[in-house]
Amino acid sequence: QVKLVDSGGGLVQPGGSLRLSCVASGNIASIDAMAWYRQGSGKQRELVASFTRDGNTKYADSVKGRFTISRDNAKNTVDLEMNSLRPDDTDVYYCNVETSRGPYWGRGTQVTVSS
Numbered sequence: 001q002v003k004l005v006d007s008g009g010g011l012v013q014p015g016g017s018l019r020l021s022c023v024a025s026g027n028i029a030s031i032d033a034m035a036w037y038r039q040g041s042g043k044q045r046e047l048v049a050s051f052t053r054d055g056n057t058k059y060a061d062s063v064k065g066r067f068t069i070s071r072d073n074a075k076n077t078v079d080l081e082m083n084s085l086r087p088d089d090t091d092v093y094y095c096n097v098e099t100s101r102g103p104y105w106g107r108g109t110q111v112t113v114s115s
Contacts, residue, residue, distance in 0.1 A: 002104040006095035009109030020080040022095030030099040034078035038091035
């Protein structure tokens with residue numbers, strides 16, 4: 001069992017920045033990839049960025065050059081630095097980890113980009 005606590009969302013103006021954080025606890029030895037997803041009302045959950053255990057990162061095309069994912073295996077955290085935010089980045093963002101026993105999800109944190 002892995003517990004994820006994600007935080008850091010809020011209201012920001014277009015062009016602004018936010019940093020999301022996620023802390024994992026429990027059976028952390030089983031964690032492989034750590035990632036952030038997002039989901040808007042009536043939309044499918046989509047991958048924003050991922051960070052594998054061996055250091056490979058992947059980003060959605062829509063966030064490349066604006067978002068940066070980082071991972072600290074010693075602290076069991078994965079963060080998402082979001083810059084140049086746009087209104088279409090407004091969504092609920094979810095922390096995710098892939099383990100040998102399947103995926104686990106955080107509860108989500110709301111990001112709203114609006115003037």
